[in-house]
Amino acid sequence: MAAKIPSVWAREQRQPDQPALSRASIVREAITVLDAEGIEQLSMRKLGSRLNAGATSLYRHVATKEELLELAVDEVFGEMTVPDPGPDWRADVTAAALSFRATALRHPWLSSVLAQAGLAYLGPNLMAHSNRLAALFAAAGFADPDRGIYTVLGYVTGMSTTEAAWLTTVARSGATEAELVARLLPAARRAAAGYAHLSAASGDDETDPAEVRETKFRNGLEVVLNGLALTLTR
Amino acid sequence: MAAKIPSVWAREQRQPDQPALSRASIVREAITVLDAEGIEQLSMRKLGSRLNAGATSLYRHVATKEELLELAVDEVFGEMTVPDPGPDWRADVTAAALSFRATALRHPWLSSVLAQAGLAYLGPNLMAHSNRLAALFAAAGFADPDRGIYTVLGYVTGMSTTEAAWLTTVARSGATEAELVARLLPAARRAAAGYAHLSAASGDDETDPAEVRETKFRNGLEVVLNGLALTLTR
DNA sequence: TTGCACTTGCGTACAGCGTGCGCAGCTGCG
DNA sequence: CGCAGCTGCGCACGCTGTACGCAAGTGCAA
Missing domain, CATH: 1.10.357.10 (Tetracycline Repressor, domain 2)
Known part of the structure; x- marks a missing residue:
């Protein structure tokens, strides 16, 4: 109810709520899916809806699925x-x-x-x-x-x-x-x-x-x- | 014109013409495509039409695309x-x-x-x-x-x-x-x-x-x- | 304060994918 | 001659990656 009122409060709440779909958050979520369900189960649509976003929204932050995989690979190299x-x-x-x-x-x-x-x-x-x-x-x-x-x-x-x-x-x-x-x-x-x-x-x-x-x-x-x-x- | 007549001759011609879509010929053609165009360019439809067949006809000889790839792998191991x-x-x-x-x-x-x-x-x-x-x-x-x-x-x-x-x-x-x-x-x-x-x-x-x-x-x-x-x- | 450029997200759409299903025609055996 | 079984095919379903154009929100300039 209170949530519907557009105000500074709502805006401030929104930031921790939705990390605003950044490149980093996309990569992180992709790795989660990859680990849990394997590479052939990773689709842009599934990834999008997990981030409360449409599939094509991801393309604002990532040029292509292949590039996303490259980013995931580099991220994982950071664990070594x-x-x-x-x-x-x-x-x-x-x-x-x-x-x-x-x-x-x-x-x-x-x-x-x-x-x-x-x-x-x-x-x-x-x-x-x-x-x-x-x-x-x-x-x-x-x-x-x-x-x-x-x-x-x-x-x-x-x-x-x-x-x-x-x-x-x-x-x-x-x-x-x-x-x-x-x-x-x-x-x-x-x-x-x-x-x-x-x-x-x-x-x-x-x-x-x-x-x-x-x-x-x-x-x-x-x-x-x-x-x-x-x-x-x- | 002569080709239209259904006869023994036509049938005899057909055999060397179309190897009748065997498992071996499918695997062979798949390897050709894989070598020439890479793995992500291999589709059942493309493979089918290269063999003058519909895509789904291949499934009479091969259970799944993955199985086809397994067969191709083993075939290639024969070259080593x-x-x-x-x-x-x-x-x-x-x-x-x-x-x-x-x-x-x-x-x-x-x-x-x-x-x-x-x-x-x-x-x-x-x-x-x-x-x-x-x-x-x-x-x-x-x-x-x-x-x-x-x-x-x-x-x-x-x-x-x-x-x-x-x-x-x-x-x-x-x-x-x-x-x-x-x-x-x-x-x-x-x-x-x-x-x-x-x-x-x-x-x-x-x-x-x-x-x-x-x-x-x-x-x-x-x-x-x-x-x-x-x-x-x- | 107003306006404008820019970023971000989304809905629709397209071409292509693997493959399940049921029908049609040919082949070989009784 | 007839029937069983195998082979191939057309259609259809649900899915994919992603191009495109529009709407909403944001921050800077005047």
């Missing part, structure tokens, strides 16, 4: 932490790699977008992330820091992408990860039959699949870091 | 070669990695599909590829062949995905790779300014970008293989 260079470069790189992986698994759509559009983004968070990563390898004393960066980043993105895709499959199935593994096992065994070197492994359902994945990631990373260490002492 | 295990496991793995990369770059949509759907495919070509890869690491004498597989595969897929995404960007820009690099350089420099460890490198436009990419790929792979070699001698 890279430590300041310390005495143990391996620990630092490992921490950065794990943070990358954790972020990619928290936002499984990240990999899809990156795979389709590449890293020609140049957003501020992405640049800062690259810079901090470069600092790590430079401080460690590598003759060619670039090589360290792209080798580690290649491994990390590849591994994270595969994992994220799997998690997406799990999410879409509605089951837990362990359940889906169990359900797919017969088919996998059938498919692996006749191939001498494929096991479709593991009857021991003791170990948590998520733990297994993280161990795999760490093991592979260790291999990469060992390889890189060789280029240091030489 | 993995050598039989020889005396030099590093050479063998390198050859397999380069073939994977070459295939992924020839079909840049591959990475997008894999990133979205993961490797829960179990198609025959994919299984055969994995098996041959496993054979390589087993023959090399690794205690844990799996680790070699997923480490190398992680690096290779990550690197190839990034490259494929970049090539997609290049293709969409309409320019050559070198031109696009030159065009993006100012923006990249601007973005890199203020970051101590980022160069936005290279004024020497002498070297072919494609060659640079391949060298990077090989260098990183060398690092990974060096790391793996350490787990062998131990």
Whole structure:
């Protein structure tokens, strides 16, 4: 009732009520939808109505859906932490790699977008992330820091992408990860039959699949870091 | 005029003329479109009319567009070669990695599909590829062949995905790779300014970008293989 | 105080998408 | 000869991204 009266009060109320549809709020809400429902469920109409706005209103703040995705990607890069260079470069790189992986698994759509559009983004968070990563390898004393960066980043993105895709499959199935593994096992065994070197492994359902994945990631990373260490002492 | 007469001849002519819309021919044509126009340009309607068929006719042979993409992925995995295990496991793995990369770059949509759907495919070509890869690491004498597989595969897929995404960007820009690099350089420099460890490198436009990419790929792979070699001698 | 430029949001509309459904015609078997 | 089953197609539904033009509100200039 009082709300209907147009007055200073109403206007003051309105500001905290509706953040006025800014670019930042759009990106934030987009990430929420992406995380909750996946990339193919994000539509401009749905996003608009979640912000109490029409679909086309969003286009005042964002040129295109693709640009919105770019902004979301850069935003998410801001969640990745890279430590300041310390005495143990391996620990630092490992921490950065794990943070990358954790972020990619928290936002499984990240990999899809990156795979389709590449890293020609140049957003501020992405640049800062690259810079901090470069600092790590430079401080460690590598003759060619670039090589360290792209080798580690290649491994990390590849591994994270595969994992994220799997998690997406799990999410879409509605089951837990362990359940889906169990359900797919017969088919996998059938498919692996006749191939001498494929096991479709593991009857021991003791170990948590998520733990297994993280161990795999760490093991592979260790291999990469060992390889890189060789280029240091030489 | 003669063509209008319904007869054995007409029917016999028809067979080589129209391969009758089989699953295989649909997948083949889909790959052609995907290669030529990219993943977001593939529509069931377009695919149908290219095969002289209505859009919905395809659904007699393929349950859904997503399934069609899975079939295309497996088909393309058939193009990847993995050598039989020889005396030099590093050479063998390198050859397999380069073939994977070459295939992924020839079909840049591959990475997008894999990133979205993961490797829960179990198609025959994919299984055969994995098996041959496993054979390589087993023959090399690794205690844990799996680790070699997923480490190398992680690096290779990550690197190839990034490259494929970049090539997609290049293709969409309409320019050559070198031109696009030159065009993006100012923006990249601007973005890199203020970051101590980022160069936005290279004024020497002498070297072919494609060659640079391949060298990077090989260098990183060398690092990974060096790391793996350490787990062998131990 | 008045007026004007500018920003912001919205409604409508268009072309295109994946695909469910039911009908028509051809093929091969009894 | 007739019928079952497979193949292809036209239509229709609900959805998509987004171009366009109008209305309302805002802040600065005169």
